[in-house]
């Protein structure tokens with residue numbers, strides 16, 4: 001099983017051993033590594049991209065709890081992994097913004113149930129148990145801006161194999177994504193819309 005180094009590290013460069021490299025029909029390669037810094041597509045967060053040795057790493061996915069890297073060329077032996085910093089930073093900021101929106105909206109009684117953190121499509125979806133008002137977009141935006149302005153420090157813990165993340169003393173969530181070191185790193189969050197559709201509240205946002 002690949003060790004997922006990105007769980008505990010913000011490093012963007014490391015070395016690893018190639019465990020297997022298999023050519024696909026489309027002339028791309030499926031690569032399994034001894035350990036990886038690449039965050040795979042999933043949990044509403046987009047894939048990291050970068051390089052493995054001399055090859056471009058185009059997409060990482062999870063298949064049967066293993067991380068599979070898609071490359072444009074074969075790789076073998078000991079290799080250097082390099083994560084594309086700009087792509088990671090954007091994905092991390094979008095994903096972390098989703099957490100802050102969850103914290104703010106859950107204060108009104110809604111429960112966050114899923115998120116999609118792709119730029120242009122970013123949203124957090126909430127459910128309710130009884131009748132609840134839809135929070136005003138401006139109120140959510142102001143409250144999120146307060147959390148960003150507070151520059152709260154990230155707190156990541158792994159207990160009994162369960163990884164949780166939060167910032168400062170905010171409520172913690174079980175999560176396998178990548179997270180900003182300080183809420184200040186999220187920057188300006190704009191709430192695009194907050195709409196109740198048949199009891200599900202969808203809060204769309206952009207950075």
Ligand SMILES: [Zn+2]
Pocket residue numbers: 095099165175176177178179
């Ligand atoms: Zn997360």
